[in-house]
Amino acid sequence: MCDDAQDTPEDPARGIGRRALFVTGAAAALTAGSVTFAAAAGGDRQTRTIRGTLPAGAPDFVYVPVEVPTGVREFRVSYRYDRPAVPAGTAGNALDIGLFDERGTALGGRGFRGWSGGARTEFLVRADDATPGYLPGPVRAGTWHIALGPYTVAPQGLAYELTVTLEHGEPGTTPSPRYPPERAGGRGRAWYRGDCHLHSWYSDGRRTPAEIAALARAAGLDFINSSDHNTHAAHPHWADAAGEDLLILLGEEITTRNGHVVALGTDPGTFVDWRYRARDHRFGAFARQIRRAGGLVVPAHPHATCVGCGWKFGFGEADAVEVWNGPFTADDEVTLAAWDNLLVAAARGGRREWLPAMGGSDAHRDPDVVGLPQTVVLADDLTRRAIQDGIRAGRSYVAESKDVSLSFTATGGRGLRAGIGERLPVAPDAPVTVRLDVRGAPGCVPRLVTDEGVLLTGDPLPADGAGTLEWRTTAAYAAYVRAEVRHPQAVPQLPGAPAAFTNPIFLGEG
Template structure:
């Protein structure tokens, strides 16, 4: 079956192809007699031109009596000249409730991670949502991520299997709290991928790796799907809190929805020019979550963050093994602290996460260490939002950082120290362990104003005196020795700031 019709309807970033009909394919009694009818298959072929919309929808008329829909696809990958992007085509699906932005029709997304999927009432391919295959117009969503100069030839095969639908099990979601240690510093990794998107680890393997890394909490953050939210049954415990979220993967950057209500879907089908991100950022917060731009200076296509930080609750300044991209993100975040001081506006906290997908990616490199009242979803979210946290390369790294004023005044990470006057001396103190061969740096709105080598054992304390007039804020960095001329050494740890006020 050739592609029917060139264009049925258009929108700013979408195109709809001709409908694939199965109206004449249903077995006798519409498949309602409890016996399986024969499979029905249709194949659609076409070519998407250079400059195609971000999303191309292939409508499929699904008759009554279908117990399973299965989709597979392939596309051409011709060689391209150096410096030219080749073909990359993502895929997902929406059910009969439609494709409206933020609507309830979403049934799954795998991006380019797999060549096919199925959905039925009792089970679905990871990345997809199990549930009944109801009659109506479903839409296969194709995402031409990049298109070669000669176009993107594709072939989509849809198979309907008839018979009794079966029942959909009620999902079992993680609890909102774990036993914990009361008010304490808790370690977490909020950017992880499993087989439910483009990762290779199962949820069980991620949970095991998290425990091995000394983590207290993790966040499920699959690309553009919430299918993993119900995949953690039996994997949490008194020692591990599992949060649910999503990595919202747009064409203009990626953003983590951290600790949203289980089952929350956040749409991703917009660019910065569409002026829709604010709406979905508010939706994340309404679902109890945090909005955290991820790897904002990553160089992969579509990864560079272009929505600004006005809606951010925190920003991921350290993603995986430390790199020059992180150094740029760190500098941009530090500039935002200066702007917050200048305009007396709220500031945005820094986070670090592993973005681990598969071996040899290390779960917990880095990890965000949060001061929380308890090991619960609400307390962890509150600690991250307030900036009561630091980032460490592993659980071997621990630190304490704060500023002392006169008369017993003290402020810790993410807090403000108010003293009598701008010229009142204050003492900045860092205690750190687990960082052999590293150097401590105190960074202010002027830049790095104090540096001290740490003992070879990796355990030590350093302090420095300043005033609010000299430093509007101060934060600590612990760095390894430099290995690349002209670049600072990789981070071993990083704190959020303490603000100073006279």
Template sequence: MRGQLPPGARDFVEVPFAVPDGVREIAVSYAYARPDVPDGTLGNACDIGLLDADGRLRGWSGGARDSFRVGERDATPGYLPGPIAPGTWRVLLGPYTVAPQGLPYEIHVTLHHAPAIGPPAPAPAYPPSRAPGRGRSWYRGDCHLHTVHSDGSRTPAELAAAARAARLDFIVSTEHNTTSAHAAFAAEAGDDLLILTGEEITTRNGHLLALGTDPGTWFDWRFRARDEDAFARTARAIRRAGGLVVPAHPYGLHLGSQWKFGYEHADAVEVWNGTWTLDDEAALATWDNLLGHRVLPAMGNSDAHREPQVVGLPQTVVRADALERGAILDGLRAGRSWIAESADLDVEFEAVAEGGARAGVGDTLPVRADEPVAVTLTVTGVPDPVVRLVTDEGQTHLAFAERVEWRTTSAATAYVRAEVRHAGNGTMAALTNPIRLLDTPTEGGR
């Protein structure tokens, strides 16, 4: 099948082909022209996937593969095995960018016929939603990761090994626009590692993490910010599937990765993605500005695809009642978490009122307007740390120390959060969600 897509082509183009009865496997390969373009002009890039006869997505590899196969019992990573029903199937093309000369393409589809091979394949097995854990404790996790099931190079086994080496307690599978890795992780979970399922929904106007969703639940990514209510509908679907809605790398440097949907329907935001860079500084500033009127927790994840990208750099450390899906998601949703560059680093952050009431990360401390509150931060594992305490007014305390104490009142401070940076280059080592101070009236008024 051949065709040509013009500049300004639709985001997604379906190329139909007929599948007769008796087909047991479909193999697809494709190629497209990559003509030279003037400096500063985007050339051709075209992603690919497959829709079955019922219009369901059977897989998506984006631009990571030039061929794939889907069979009754197995499939290329990124694609779902299962019955090959007769009817009209469609190759799904995603012209990411189109050169001024257009994008000529050629698709080869091979249909493999064979006698029926017995009963249907068993239902996929998924990783368990609970691990033994340590009861109520702090648990370290990386919630944005990729394998060969999208555009990564690690296998699920290699990713799980890297997570264990990073001393993580949990990870989340977030392949681009596909759920095929969910079942592949069943063999990699264990008493020492909880593996949750999810998806990175990669729209043309930003990427969205669906975290901790029901295994096998897929979310469509084919919408833009201009599509009325599309993000809100997707957010509702993610929550119905038990998951969290988390915009990823809001100031990402790749085309289409900058977040354009706003934060009204988000449960948290990824402010630290991989090695700390200027786009993370921008995300941090945007998040801090939101805190003045909205409790929106921050997260940090590695977004690791391949070596030398480090799994667990950074990681989100969450206080949860158990190492269990619901408890971990509850802790993340409430902001009872902080972000670290590695498991070598630890932070203790607390606010204590003069009357004895106390609160930790993600908590609210009700206190009289004029009652003194002592805020303390203790850092271990960071040589020569630079500590910043930041409130709704901005930076209020700066110290070159492993332990700092600062005093305030709820009349002066609505929230306080902490940053720990490296003295040499100013990059982030740790970042906390805020402690909120709630101004409560005294008896008989203020």
């Protein structure tokens, strides 16, 4: 399976049966033959090349053990793989990569040292530095593992080549992490704008934290959430980008083979494993880990059509759901409708618990727009906890930009009043007045949606983008009301893309 570049490597395509195939308590994984390095003098470098072929239907993860001797200063890996032509409609080869140290590959990630997916062809780790996506730290003696993730494999198989280089010498000093503060200069109880789904160059993005923060400020955002794929390596690099005008939350996008979930606002340095599928019954444990670390569990783009992106874990562990992801597309429309069905189920069952909606840009690189869309949250202050409390309670709406703002309320007798995400406790037949005020959406059409569907559509808003829509109803007629502001229709039989939509106001004593 492996040897140095001067020798003829063993052919791994002879069959998987003679190798150790094991289940880690999650998705199936394959362990290939090990690579051994001899002890060497300081300053020496040793290189080994490993070649192999993975068949179609390969396990989700393939671990290549590397025996690391004492005295290693730097561990470096480069890799490549073939991309043969495939028939139309057939997935070609895509191979992700990461690294686990001598603490092992067990689920939970104790030995995790980094993941770059398919974003890089090489990486290094050492005590004082690491490639973005990887964690600096000592290169200790023992069995390390290069983790390969065959995302898709062509019918011809996937032939790969790994080059591992160890450099011996005195290790440097691992820097102490410094994290952004959990509070910024807020306005007390107010509406705060944020983007909770962003990628930097610490995973597959192309922007630095400083560049993202500058774009967030330009977009009028008050807070953002770091959510790189399958790594927390970016966490210590956000401190300099934060400020009194920008709160930076730390998280991760956990990218499984059965859907993606954003960990929103976890404790600094929190890593959440992704190596499982829905059939492994592991997600609940990792959702609880996110909450123990102070974060929110937010399934991302649940109806996206990319391989592995569709959400298969159900919503029982979710704190909110990302309904609008980046520029609004057909799969967002499907998600919006599916989320509305969940609201109907909650209202029908008389349950007080429901799943709030939010949005995020999922911006990676130019021309992706940071803050398209943005989640606008009513929070007691601009702090990690206050923002999370507002999102969890559904006191929020989603808007396409800082130019669009909404006010949405329901009032009843005896001075009763409820806002977005709240309940108006009125008798079934008591009169209720619903009012939507819109600013910054010229030409868009406001409408009100209930558990029965769209029940009121207003006129297009004038050139200044401001307008009001009022409706009178009862709790017997509408279990909840939510608002949408839509652009003009562009495709027959489909509504225009939203400029904004709200979480619901529930009507009735509940």
